Amino acid sequence: MSRRRPLTLTALVALGAAGAVFFFLAPPSPARVNTTGWDDLAARTIAGAFHVHTTRSDGHGDRAAVAAAAASAGLKFVMLTDHGDATRPPDPPGYINGVLILDGVEISTDHGHLVALDMPRAPYPLGGSAEAVVEDVHRLGGFAIAAHPDSPKPTLRWTDNAAPIDGIEWINTDSEWRDETRGSLVRAGLAYFFGGGAALGSLLDRPATLDRWNTLSRRGPVVALAAADAHGGPGERAEDQDRTMFGTIGIPSYEASFRALSNRVVLDKPLSGDAAADAQAIYGAVRAGRLFSSIDSVATPALLDFRFESGLERVPMGSVLEDDADGALVARVAAPDGSELALVRDGRVVARTQGNELRHVLTAANGSYHVEVLVPGAPGTPAVPWLVSNGIGFFRDRASGLGGSRAAQTTGVPAIGAAAAPFPWRFEKDPTSTSRLRTGDTSATLEFRLGDGERAGQFVAMATDLQRHEFATIDLTLAGDRPMRVSVQLRTADGRRWGRSYYVDPAGSTLQVPVAALAPIGHNGRLTSTEATSLLLVIDLTNAGPGRAGALTVRSSAFIK
Ligand SMILES: [Zn+2]
Numbered sequence: 001m002s003r004r005r006p007l008t009l010t011a012l013v014a015l016g017a018a019g020a021v022f023f024f025l026a027p028p029s030p031a032r033v034n035t036t037g038w039d040d041l042a043a044r045t046i047a048g049a050f051h052v053h054t055t056r057s058d059g060h061g062d063r064a065a066v067a068a069a070a071a072s073a074g075l076k077f078v079m080l081t082d083h084g085d086a087t088r089p090p091d092p093p094g095y096i097n098g099v100l101i102l103d104g105v106e107i108s109t110d111h112g113h114l115v116a117l118d119m120p121r122a123p124y125p126l127g128g129s130a131e132a133v134v135e136d137v138h139r140l141g142g143f144a145i146a147a148h149p150d151s152p153k154p155t156l157r158w159t160d161n162a163a164p165i166d167g168i169e170w171i172n173t174d175s176e177w178r179d180e181t182r183g184s185l186v187r188a189g190l191a192y193f194f195g196g197g198a199a200l201g202s203l204l205d206r207p208a209t210l211d212r213w214n215t216l217s218r219r220g221p222v223v224a225l226a227a228a229d230a231h232g233g234p235g236e237r238a239e240d241q242d243r244t245m246f247g248t249i250g251i252p253s254y255e256a257s258f259r260a261l262s263n264r265v266v267l268d269k270p271l272s273g274d275a276a277a278d279a280q281a282i283y284g285a286v287r288a289g290r291l292f293s294s295i296d297s298v299a300t301p302a303l304l305d306f307r308f309e310s311g312l313e314r315v316p317m318g319s320v321l322e323d324d325a326d327g328a329l330v331a332r333v334a335a336p337d338g339s340e341l342a343l344v345r346d347g348r349v350v351a352r353t354q355g356n357e358l359r360h361v362l363t364a365a366n367g368s369y370h371v372e373v374l375v376p377g378a379p380g381t382p383a384v385p386w387l388v389s390n391g392i393g394f395f396r397d398r399a400s401g402l403g404g405s406r407a408a409q410t411t412g413v414p415a416i417g418a419a420a421a422p423f424p425w426r427f428e429k430d431p432t433s434t435s436r437l438r439t440g441d442t443s444a445t446l447e448f449r450l451g452d453g454e455r456a457g458q459f460v461a462m463a464t465d466l467q468r469h470e471f472a473t474i475d476l477t478l479a480g481d482r483p484m485r486v487s488v489q490l491r492t493a494d495g496r497r498w499g500r501s502y503y504v505d506p507a508g509s510t511l512q513v514p515v516a517a518l519a520p521i522g523h524n525g526r527l528t529s530t531e532a533t534s535l536l537l538v539i540d541l542t543n544a545g546p547g548r549a550g551a552l553t554v555r556s557s558a559f560i561k
């Protein structure tokens, strides 16, 4: 007997210690939101995950594994965003395990990562400046979302504040844990074993990106989404080569990511079960800003009805209206007890209530409004909002806010001054590429083939020499044998270059290239046109693969003062 006592004591002590650890580390399970009386909205509010990687890029599981995890987490759709250049044809929408799998792509640009949704395959690899990639995504009919815009990792940040993006990740789980201290990561890592979704949720704060979103929304509508950035465990991430704490111990799982936060689209009617029709409904809701996000590790399920009422008119969340409207913004939310419902205009709270309904009268409305719900005990300093809606915007010139304002290819006709033709053309290339120039009476065509094999800086270019002209704009009419992008560049005698990428269509594209719009390439120097000694039309690996053969024709060219 006496021999056993120490053992029992040890066991008791161990049990007590485990209990204490559990008590301090186990994150509270999510509060259950009472949705009695919300049946209609609940049936039309569809929860899903956005920004998910599979084994196609740097994720840990295949589509079936992702679908199974989403089903366990109670989600109805997943937007896959494997890394790529958009030349892979996206899989058609399909149901797996009751979960609609939608196939998007995460494209690396010179200014950060961009997710493209609802887009067919691209005719050439998308890449280069953010502006160029957003323009391509729009031409192809896709929806462009800036990924992890304020990542603590500088190379992952979205650094273009002017590109007309359609959407932004207001929160990204992958970015969130990167800014945590080692201590809270260890705590979350341990807590993970008691409840993965809640442990991930415990690392969230109010992201700085909300301020960025508010600033962007003053120009026009930008749709906010919550990104899981789920990889399903360890693996070499394209995002970085760092060994992550989570990565090394094999977490977070897809299911943990999916239980932490979600996007909820609000449809006109419940999903039908037909994959193509349901995909269209979900994409339509995302494009229209008819979705909100919720931190499900705090409380679930979230339901929101946010609209503008004017007379008999009912305008849903995501709408863009002329300013000067009179009416009332109405928000109703199914939320846990003690929540605060806040109405935010251009980043400032203009109304708040402790209840679950808010009505705010507007006269001569102007600006962008959205709803946030704050739940007591939500993690973070400052606390992450439990629910973030999309906006209802009132703008003077509503067309101006809808993107494309920087599409210089068709806008702005420069004053015609003395035009100097830059003929004759010659070509330049790297040693592995081949090219041949054919000149006609009024045009010149470069037939080319980029060198095969490894990516090693292959390029071909049409070039013409300049005689210290003074000019403000370069006018070009170009045509490609297929859709392509050409970098229009000026080079000075010391070899420095300035350039900008333009889309060139087989039917012909008329470009007006302002000298002031050319960006320095690999340096910070300023350009004056009189210093330029060469004009180059460059085709390189930015938007063409090794071995790509084709033809570029210059139909006309002129320098405009
Ligand atoms: Zn990324």
Ligand SMILES: [Zn+2]
Pocket (backbone or CB within 6 Å): 051, 053, 081, 106, 229
């Ligand atoms: Zn990603």
